[in-house]
Amino acid sequence: MPALRIENLKKSYGTVPVLKGINLAVENGDVVAVIGRSGSGKSTMLRCINGLEPFQEGSIVVAGHRLDQSRANLRDLRKEVGMVFQSYNLFPHLSVAENIMLAPRVVKGLPRDQRELLVRDVLSRVGLAEKASAYPDELSGGQQQRVAIARSLAMKPKVMLFDEVTSALDPELTGEVLKTIAELAEAGMTMVLVTHEMGFARRVATRTVFMHEGKIWEEGPSAQIFAHPATPELRSFIATDLK
Amino acid sequence: MAYEMNFTPVFARTPELISGTIDTIVLSGQSIVIGLTIGLAVSILRVDGPKWAAAASAGYVEAFRNTPLLVQLFLLFFGLPYIGIRLSADHAAILAISLNLGAYSAEIFRAGLLAIPKTQIEAGLALGLSRLQVMRYVVIIPALRVIYPALTGQLTLTLLGTSIASAISATELTLAGAKIESQTFRSLETFLVLAAIYISITFAFRLLYWIVGLWLFRRSVPKTGSAVATLSLPREAET
Ligand SMILES: Nc1ncnc2c1ncn2[C@@H]1O[C@H](COP(=O)(O)OP(=O)(O)OP(=O)(O)O)[C@@H](O)[C@H]1O
Ligand SMILES: [Mg+2]
Numbered sequence: 001m002p003a004l005r006i007e008n009l010k011k012s013y014g015t016v017p018v019l020k021g022i023n024l025a026v027e028n029g030d031v032v033a034v035i036g037r038s039g040s041g042k043s044t045m046l047r048c049i050n051g052l053e054p055f056q057e058g059s060i061v062v063a064g065h066r067l068d069q070s071r072a073n074l075r076d077l078r079k080e081v082g083m084v085f086q087s088y089n090l091f092p093h094l095s096v097a098e099n100i101m102l103a104p105r106v107v108k109g110l111p112r113d114q115r116e117l118l119v120r121d122v123l124s125r126v127g128l129a130e131k132a133s134a135y136p137d138e139l140s141g142g143q144q145q146r147v148a149i150a151r152s153l154a155m156k157p158k159v160m161l162f163d164e165v166t167s168a169l170d171p172e173l174t175g176e177v178l179k180t181i182a183e184l185a186e187a188g189m190t191m192v193l194v195t196h197e198m199g200f201a202r203r204v205a206t207r208t209v210f211m212h213e214g215k216i217w218e219e220g221p222s223a224q225i226f227a228h229p230a231t232p233e234l235r236s237f238i239a240t241d242l243k
Numbered sequence: 244m245a246y247e248m249n250f251t252p253v254f255a256r257t258p259e260l261i262s263g264t265i266d267t268i269v270l271s272g273q274s275i276v277i278g279l280t281i282g283l284a285v286s287i288l289r290v291d292g293p294k295w296a297a298a299a300s301a302g303y304v305e306a307f308r309n310t311p312l313l314v315q316l317f318l319l320f321f322g323l324p325y326i327g328i329r330l331s332a333d334h335a336a337i338l339a340i341s342l343n344l345g346a347y348s349a350e351i352f353r354a355g356l357l358a359i360p361k362t363q364i365e366a367g368l369a370l371g372l373s374r375l376q377v378m379r380y381v382v383i384i385p386a387l388r389v390i391y392p393a394l395t396g397q398l399t400l401t402l403l404g405t406s407i408a409s410a411i412s413a414t415e416l417t418l419a420g421a422k423i424e425s426q427t428f429r430s431l432e433t434f435l436v437l438a439a440i441y442i443s444i445t446f447a448f449r450l451l452y453w454i455v456g457l458w459l460f461r462r463s464v465p466k467t468g469s470a471v472a473t474l475s476l477p478r479e480a481e482t
Contacts, residue, residue, distance in 0.1 A: 078368065085362060102370070102372075106372060135462065
């Protein structure tokens with residue numbers, strides 16, 4: 001069974017269709033980059049996958065949880081599907097450790113000693129072991145985003161979704177976040193990442209999906225997508241990016 | 244026509260003044276606790292509740308914010324007995340003041356809840372928290388921090404508003420003062436003393452709010468931010 005299967009996903013805001021029949025399957029351990037122009041529906045698709053957006057048609061099965069219009073059992077799904085946002089969204093009144101422990105504590109009831117081990121484990125995976133007691137406003141953007149990744153990892157997700165997680169960062173800070181994601185990829189995490197970092201998509205993603213006008217326009221192994229784009233839309237998209 | 248102030252007859256009633264002061268503190272404290280609980284619950288229902296609950300909450304808030312506290316007091320004390328609910332003056336006072344504060348604070352809480360970015364809520368939901376858990380662990384503290392000055396200002400108004408309860412003879416400071424005044428005929432002295440006591444009570448409560456604020460926002464006392472500035476000790480209390 002694939003880690004994620006999207007079938008005929010359709011979503012509109014009011015009368016404006018935004019996703020026009022998406023089909024996508026992601027296998028365990030796959031790293032899928034989603035690229036495409038602004039407004040093509042990348043974020044919307046990602047947000048549908050963990051139920052942040054309702055949709056009108058189709059179905060999504062992710063980490064063994066089925067999601068349809070009924071939106072039942074959303075919380076069970078979200079326990080196993082991590083999401084990292086462009087704007088980090090750390091909780092400002094909680095320390096790094098508390099940000100990380102919150103969901104394991106209140107959602108899973110993890111006891112204190114295990115929570116502390118968990119914090120150490122996930123922080124070391126993002127290279128911030130020494131920041132456990134810092135507050136978000138004491139961290140750089142790149143560090144905040146790595147904490148957000150650690151916070152998501154602490155729920156031990158089976159699939160992780162990343163929505164342009166480096167777009168709000170200065171170029172010098174982008175690298176450290178991408179490195180963290182690349183290490184997760186290497187460790188076998190199943191990931192879907194919306195990104196504008198074409199170089200990164202090409203290097204790290206096993207597959208790349210090009211979205212255009214609410215549809216998956218083209219998809220395939222990353223090497224092939226970037227080296228031999230089949231559609232004129234993708235060719236022109238890649239060409240504008242290189243400029 | 245020089246008026247000769249004479250506080251002696253008023254100070255001779257110190258025991259009554261003290262018990263009136265205690266009654267006012269108790270009435271205020273109880274009304275604040277109950278009123279804020281109502282206000283918080285109503286604001287959450289209004290922002291995040293089912294449609295009917297949001298509508299009912301809005302109706303309650305409008306009803307109590309657009310009628311005088313005195314009329315609310317009279318309704319509960321003189322009106323309710325006609326439908327078989329008889330409240331003592333003290334209980335009617337607590338209830339009316341709590342409901343009044345509930346309506347005003349609900350609006351303040353609501354402003355705080357709406358000030359929290361939607362992305363914070365989504366981050367909580369994405370981690371698997373329920374809506375209520377998001378409210379409790381993610382939203383409340385930052386929201387409170389935004390509205391804390393407005394909220395404590397409202398609490399001061401509410402504290403002073405307990406004075407109105409004397410109109411139904413609920414035991415509190417103004418009633419004690421009125422009795423002393425009517426028996427000593429020292430109106431100026433009596434009400435000056437009352438004013439001084441009210442000022443002391445208010446400052447004591449504001450000091451308490453400040454300490455509570457330091458504790459509530461201890462984690463977000465920022466090196467750079469503005470919470471401390473908005474939480475500064477009431478200036479009068481520093482002297
Ligand atoms: N809440 C909303 N209400 C109405 N329309 C929306 C809403 N959110 C997104 N849209 C529309 O849906 C379309 C797809 O938006 P989406 O955010 O998924 O694009 P995207 O591919 O992620 O773009 P970007 O690269 O700029 O992030 C856009 O046309 C956008 O205007
Ligand atoms: Mg987007």
